[in-house]
Amino acid sequence: MDGWLRLLKQKDxxxxxxxxxxxxxxxxxKNQLLEKIFPETGKTFLIGLTGPPGAGKSSLIDGLITKIRxxxxxxxxxxxxxxxxxxxxxxxxDRVRMTKHALDTDVFIRSMGSRxxxxxxxxxxxxxxxxxxxxxxxxxxxxxxxxxxxxLEIMHLADTVLLVLNPGAGDIVQVFKAGIMEIADLFVVNxxxxxxxxxxxxxxxxxxxxxxxxxxxxIVQTIASLNQGISECWSQIIKHRQHLEETGExxxxxxxxxxxxxxxxxxxxxxxxxxxxxxxxxxxxxLEQVALRRKVPHQVARIWLNRILFGxxx
Amino acid sequence: MDGWLRLLKQKDxxxxxxxxxxxxxxxxxKNQLLEKIFPETGKTFLIGLTGPPGAGKSSLIDGLITKIRxxxxxxxxxxxxxxxxxxxxxxxxDRVRMTKHALDTDVFIRSMGSRxxxxxxxxxxxxxxxxxxxxxxxxxxxxxxxxxxxxLEIMHLADTVLLVLNPGAGDIVQVFKAGIMEIADLFVVNxxxxxxxxxxxxxxxxxxxxxxxxxxxxIVQTIASLNQGISECWSQIIKHRQHLEETGExxxxxxxxxxxxxxxxxxxxxxxxxxxxxxxxxxxxxLEQVALRRKVPHQVARIWLNRILFGxxx
Numbered sequence: 001m002d003g004w005l006r007l008l009k010q011k012d013x014x015x016x017x018x019x020x021x022x023x024x025x026x027x028x029x030k031n032q033l034l035e036k037i038f039p040e041t042g043k044t045f046l047i048g049l050t051g052p053p054g055a056g057k058s059s060l061i062d063g064l065i066t067k068i069r070x071x072x073x074x075x076x077x078x079x080x081x082x083x084x085x086x087x088x089x090x091x092x093x094d095r096v097r098m099t100k101h102a103l104d105t106d107v108f109i110r111s112m113g114s115r116x117x118x119x120x121x122x123x124x125x126x127x128x129x130x131x132x133x134x135x136x137x138x139x140x141x142x143x144x145x146x147x148x149x150x151x152l153e154i155m156h157l158a159d160t161v162l163l164v165l166n167p168g169a170g171d172i173v174q175v176f177k178a179g180i181m182e183i184a185d186l187f188v189v190n191x192x193x194x195x196x197x198x199x200x201x202x203x204x205x206x207x208x209x210x211x212x213x214x215x216x217x218x219i220v221q222t223i224a225s226l227n228q229g230i231s232e233c234w235s236q237i238i239k240h241r242q243h244l245e246e247t248g249e250x251x252x253x254x255x256x257x258x259x260x261x262x263x264x265x266x267x268x269x270x271x272x273x274x275x276x277x278x279x280x281x282x283x284x285x286x287l288e289q290v291a292l293r294r295k296v297p298h299q300v301a302r303i304w305l306n307r308i309l310f311g312x313x314x
Numbered sequence: 315m316d317g318w319l320r321l322l323k324q325k326d327x328x329x330x331x332x333x334x335x336x337x338x339x340x341x342x343x344k345n346q347l348l349e350k351i352f353p354e355t356g357k358t359f360l361i362g363l364t365g366p367p368g369a370g371k372s373s374l375i376d377g378l379i380t381k382i383r384x385x386x387x388x389x390x391x392x393x394x395x396x397x398x399x400x401x402x403x404x405x406x407x408d409r410v411r412m413t414k415h416a417l418d419t420d421v422f423i424r425s426m427g428s429r430x431x432x433x434x435x436x437x438x439x440x441x442x443x444x445x446x447x448x449x450x451x452x453x454x455x456x457x458x459x460x461x462x463x464x465x466l467e468i469m470h471l472a473d474t475v476l477l478v479l480n481p482g483a484g485d486i487v488q489v490f491k492a493g494i495m496e497i498a499d500l501f502v503v504n505x506x507x508x509x510x511x512x513x514x515x516x517x518x519x520x521x522x523x524x525x526x527x528x529x530x531x532x533i534v535q536t537i538a539s540l541n542q543g544i545s546e547c548w549s550q551i552i553k554h555r556q557h558l559e560e561t562g563e564x565x566x567x568x569x570x571x572x573x574x575x576x577x578x579x580x581x582x583x584x585x586x587x588x589x590x591x592x593x594x595x596x597x598x599x600x601l602e603q604v605a606l607r608r609k610v611p612h613q614v615a616r617i618w619l620n621r622i623l624f625g626x627x628x
Contacts, residue, residue: 031612038610251605258604258611263588265615270584273623274577290572291565296352297572298345301579308623309587 005036011074011105011135020110023127034127037134042254044076044133047237048158050144050151055164056190057143059224060233062100065107067234068139074106076132076140080125080154081113108132122153123264129157155183156260159253160240162233164188165204167196184217185240188233192221215243277308319350325388325419325449334424337441348441351448356568358390358447361551362472364458364465369478370504371457373538374547376414379421381548382453388420390446390454394439394468395427422446436467437578443471469497470574473567474554476547478502479518481510498531499554502547506535529557591622 007015019037023030049057061077068075101107112125125142132140142158144151155161163184168191189200201219208216218236222229244250277283283304289295321329337344363371375391382389415421426439439456446454456472458465469475477498482505503514515533522530532550536543558564591597597618603609 035610035612039607042605042607255601255605259592259601261611262601262604262615262618263585263592265611266588266619267581267585269615269619270588270623271577271581273619274580274584278573278577287569287573287576290576291356291569293353293356296349297575297579298349301576301583304576305580305583305587309584 002036005040005134008037008131008135009040011108011137013105013108016108016131016135017110019131020112020128023131024112024124030127034130037130040134041130042133044129044137045139045241046129046133046142046157046159047139048142048144048155048161049164050155050161051164051188053145054168055166056222056224057145057164060164060188060190060222060230061141061143063222063224063227063230064141064234065101066227067230069104069106071234073138074136076107076129076135076137077109077143078125078128078132078140079109079111079143080121080151081111081145106137108135108137121150122157125154126157126261152183157257159244159250160185160237162186162188162237164190165200166191167194167200185215186217186233186236187219189219189221190224192229193223193226197221214247214249215240274308277304316350319354319448322351322445322449323354325422325451327419327422330422330445330449331424333445334426334442337445338426338438344441348444351444354448355444356447358443358451359453359555360443360447360456360471360473361453362456362458362469362475363478364469364475365478365502367459368482369480370536370538371459371478374478374502374504374536374544375455375457377536377538377541377544378455378548379415380541381544383418383420385548387452388450390421390443390449390451391423391457392439392442392446392454393423393425393457394435394465395425395459420451422449422451436471439468440471440575466497471571473558473564474499474551476500476502476551478504479514480505481508481514499529500531500547500550501533503533503535504538506543507537511535528561528563529554588622591618 004015004019008019019033022033027033049061051057065075065077101109110128112121112128129140129142142154144154161183163186165187166189187204189197189204191197201221204219218239220229220233220236222233224230241250244253286295286300286304290297290300318329318333322333333347336347341347363375365371379389379391415423424442426435426442443454443456456468458468475497477500479501480503501518503511503518505511515535518533532553534543534547534550536547538544555564558567600609600614600618604611604614
């Protein structure tokens, strides 16, 4: 076994941090490293947390880290902020948490931003999770700020997804429209001491009533800043995991995630291949026709795909 | 000519709105409609505006609309909010503007959110712009909130990109790290009456000094809420357009946008094709091997791409 892999499996913080940085930076050895750690992965329980800014996700994660350590498990955290660099919230929250758990080798916390790396954030997140998985963390929490498209993609990586809301988060109906309904396994109404918390719970219940559920997402009320409701939250997470295992959904979900991963890798390679193809003079000529509005983009795309896949000429 | 196309070219607001809705909803006739309007497009001047929330983009756009109408041009606006539904800012700003220009047939304003349509927002935006282009609007403004990855993608559609900042927008160095530097053609320091405005201008200048520019992005100071600096902003936009035309960059940029579009359409079709391929039992068997950690995802992706593109078997 390589020295770095041994250190990784000892949860050596410096080794973990270096590996993730290499992945984020798209180092040339990246794929080789990922292939090497892959056989060591697949064991961690991956929990995603999302919700609007200010919902109190950071406090909730703080509470969950403490709870998870109490039950004797190790935990890694990846805080992803796709809107970075303009919001520094996640980073600040991290620093606080990092100081608190700096000496605990069974806790590792890392922030990831977009670094101008358009489109690759969910991929880098998946790869960073894999590093923590290989390191042997029992649980990995992925936190995202907001529920835009990047965040949704990232939540699709998780085994269990928590949607964190609070009474001030705006129109709940909008949340459901955004495609979150399909991925939330558990609702957390945080800041449950604020007025409007009961109304929010009722609103969620009413929306959940609109359809049949194999697993009806439970609603947990927390006051994370006072450490209230965290145990209940954790036990609902465990219940969801048991549900996944009992129904075979656990294996199915993970198989789907791997399918999605291979699909994305295939797409990436195809994209690289296409970019080369499109440098050919024949393609430039077609593009010229499009620029002159003599052909439409859809038509050209159709013709070229047929050529590439089946060698057909129109 | 179809009746709807005639109405579209008369800038009939209801026809425009309906077409954009069909595109947003992914109606089955969408591609056919887009193919039909494509020959009518390529004439509009497409200006992108981005920047952090609260920078005053809405007021700036208000001012620009008035200015553009004064010089006798028609203008369409697409306000894109990728973080929607949680932030309603753009929508609110729109409503104000819409009321103001409701009776002016040469102004059309439309909001677009992500609608849970993961990954497709820049595509829908491009298509909506095409509708306004076919309708004959001389200028189209695209506004995005924030500078995450979705916003960057959208800004890549534009001929001229404005980055709107204000003295309170946080560390300017971060903006440059986010990949905005490469796409901003013009900096607008809004709320220029606030303290710190001069310092912000100096900071931008210093960062611009770090490299050589064919077109060094000018910095315009505005107080959009008081309608100050708007004329200067508009004349810098026009200067940039002249620069693009004189250097041949105009044609090159547009050719690149079309190349990108065909590339994306090809990718989409390939993705659909892949999803079918991956339903084959041979593929499921490979995936099983990955789930058991006997093969790694990269390896499987490599093998399948070779099979698909070249019929090779490993």
